[in-house]
Amino acid sequence: MIEKRSIIIIGAGPAGLAAAVKARKSGVDDVLLIERDNQLGGILKQCIHNGFGLHVFKEELTGPEFALRYIRKVHELGIDYKLDTMVISIDKNRNITTVGPEDGLRIYNADAIILAMGCRERPRGALRIPGTNPSGIFSAGTAQRFVNIEGMKPGKTAVILGSGDIGLIMARRMTLEGMKVKAVCEIMPHPGGLTRNIVQCLDDYDIPLKLSHTVTQIHGRKRLEGVTIAEVDESFKPKKGTEKYIKCDTLLLSVGLIPENELSEEAGVLIDPLTKGAVVNQNLETSVEGIYACGNVLHVHDLVDYVALEAERAAKSAVRRIKGKSKKKSKRLMVEAGKGIRYTVPQIIDKTDKDEKIKIYFRSSSILKSARVNAVCKDKIVYSKKFRRLVPAEMEYINIPAEDMKGRNIRIEAVAK
Amino acid sequence: MKREMVCIRCPKGCRMTVEYEGNKVLKVTGNSCSKGKAYAIDEITKPVRIVTSTIKVDGGELPVVPVKTDKAIRRNLIFDVMAEIYKAEVKAPVKEGQVILKNPAKCGADVVATLELGKVENAGNKRA
Numbered sequence: 001m002i003e004k005r006s007i008i009i010i011g012a013g014p015a016g017l018a019a020a021v022k023a024r025k026s027g028v029d030d031v032l033l034i035e036r037d038n039q040l041g042g043i044l045k046q047c048i049h050n051g052f053g054l055h056v057f058k059e060e061l062t063g064p065e066f067a068l069r070y071i072r073k074v075h076e077l078g079i080d081y082k083l084d085t086m087v088i089s090i091d092k093n094r095n096i097t098t099v100g101p102e103d104g105l106r107i108y109n110a111d112a113i114i115l116a117m118g119c120r121e122r123p124r125g126a127l128r129i130p131g132t133n134p135s136g137i138f139s140a141g142t143a144q145r146f147v148n149i150e151g152m153k154p155g156k157t158a159v160i161l162g163s164g165d166i167g168l169i170m171a172r173r174m175t176l177e178g179m180k181v182k183a184v185c186e187i188m189p190h191p192g193g194l195t196r197n198i199v200q201c202l203d204d205y206d207i208p209l210k211l212s213h214t215v216t217q218i219h220g221r222k223r224l225e226g227v228t229i230a231e232v233d234e235s236f237k238p239k240k241g242t243e244k245y246i247k248c249d250t251l252l253l254s255v256g257l258i259p260e261n262e263l264s265e266e267a268g269v270l271i272d273p274l275t276k277g278a279v280v281n282q283n284l285e286t287s288v289e290g291i292y293a294c295g296n297v298l299h300v301h302d303l304v305d306y307v308a309l310e311a312e313r314a315a316k317s318a319v320r321r322i323k324g325k326s327k328k329k330s331k332r333l334m335v336e337a338g339k340g341i342r343y344t345v346p347q348i349i350d351k352t353d354k355d356e357k358i359k360i361y362f363r364s365s366s367i368l369k370s371a372r373v374n375a376v377c378k379d380k381i382v383y384s385k386k387f388r389r390l391v392p393a394e395m396e397y398i399n400i401p402a403e404d405m406k407g408r409n410i411r412i413e414a415v416a417k
Numbered sequence: 418m419k420r421e422m423v424c425i426r427c428p429k430g431c432r433m434t435v436e437y438e439g440n441k442v443l444k445v446t447g448n449s450c451s452k453g454k455a456y457a458i459d460e461i462t463k464p465v466r467i468v469t470s471t472i473k474v475d476g477g478e479l480p481v482v483p484v485k486t487d488k489a490i491r492r493n494l495i496f497d498v499m500a501e502i503y504k505a506e507v508k509a510p511v512k513e514g515q516v517i518l519k520n521p522a523k524c525g526a527d528v529v530a531t532l533e534l535g536k537v538e539n540a541g542n543k544r545a
Contacts (some may be wrong), residue, residue: 050485149479151471178503200424284442
């Protein structure tokens with residue numbers, strides 16, 4: 001038997017929770033939230049540090065506190081959810097097959113699906129670091145779970161490869177737990193994480209950040225005994241003679257997140273090779289009608305606040321669809337990531353309202369001081385905004401009035417002044 | 418004296434320049450709000466941070482509960498507060514906002530739980 005629902009949300013992390021609350025508050029009373037873990041909240045539960053909620057709640061919260069605010073709303077509003085339940089397939093007709101210990105195998109059909117599955121961490125295998133395969137090598141998020149949820153220390157002395165935010169946060173966390181963090185190596189010439197995390201996680205504790213450095217060898221048989229690090233040249237090749245051995249029993253990898261889109265692809269959702277998330281329009285609808293995406297499964301965010309706001313937009317679009325108010329498809333416009341821009345979300349724009357403003361998120365491809373971000377239609381700049389600083393690690397956005405685009409494709413460019 | 422700094426009060430991360438003499442701040446530039454100026458003055462006169470960590474739980478659904486100082490404390494007291502946090506233990510159930518340590522190391526803040534945690538019979542590394 002196929003059970004019918006108006007909106008089904010896959011994943012109950014910050015994106016899924018925010019989408020569910022928004023959809024329910026907009027009057028949809030048969031929202032279903034599906035989560036494969038045994039609790040709501042997703043990764044926020046292990047992000048015990050502060051700095052969340054400044055945009056959404058106008059106060060500084062820790063990850064668990066941020067999650068609790070939404071979880072309480074889910075309960076207050078009586079939103080239906082399933083825990084320990086894995087979605088094993090979605091199709092383009094929006095049929096969802098799930099398995100769980102209580103319900104066994106179940107099939108649902110939804111008028112709208114919101115994808116909110118988040119990311120997973122890039123593993124060691126993706127880096128091809130030569131050397132042995134001892135214990136003591138963890139992804140930063142795994143180590144975070146060990147320390148913050150299971151109350152265990154991963155080791156005594158650590159080196160961190162990659163300067164993503166989770167790695168920086170863990171450098172401080174392990175230091176507070178009495179471990180010695182000897183270095184953070186970043187292969188790029190600029191940090192991967194937010195500047196505020198460089199300041200309060202590394203500088204505060206005198207942890208050296210080695211830019212343009214990578215780990216070139218892993219040593220140790222049973223347990224990690226040390227790593228060799230080296231400086232890299234412009235093409236990221238290790239420079240001869242710069243190798244240095246660092247003794248350590250723990251190596252954390254904070255080398256990026258990969259949106260988890262296996263289910264999306266199965267449903268026929270088109271994936272952007274740059275974001276590794278779905279190609280969406282300004283309403284966050286994917287290439288499959290009635291399937292929306294938001295949060296880290298769409299593109300990797302730096303701030304959970306932006307995840308929540310994006311999820312609310314996806315929910316709003318889904319609600320509009322089921323209330324029969326979504327607009328008919330018309331000429332589809334493309335948003336191109338031009339010079340100086342790594343990617344944009346959305347990548348396409350469907351028919352717009354007259355006074356609609358199109359919110360375009362982007363990342364720059366390099367550090368630019370005092371830059372202009374231009375929207376160009378047919379070699380004519382139709383919109384321009386000044387930025388004091390653009391950093392690839394920090395996502396930014398512009399709001400372009402739809403009428404300025406006059407029904408033409410646009411290219412977003414960043415130019416140094 | 419002049420010092421360049423990045424404001425950490427919000428993720429915007431304004432780059433600021435602070436001019437100061439000893440403990441007295443003369444001028445702050447580059448900040449985009451009043452929080453930035455306050456941060457710059459604090460950084461020169463008395464740098465403060467919120468500390469987050471975990472505290473052992475007796476009989477809880479999880480072996481530890483996340484905690485934070487309920488206000489920012491002097492940066493030079495962080496490790497003294499952490500020493501108190503290591504020693505502490507709390508009995509389940511734990512409520513969000515529950516004070517677990519009162520004014521540890523005389524830091525001027527209390528350490529409070531940031532998650533609610535239920536009680537279980539066979540506590541161990543069981544997931545909540």
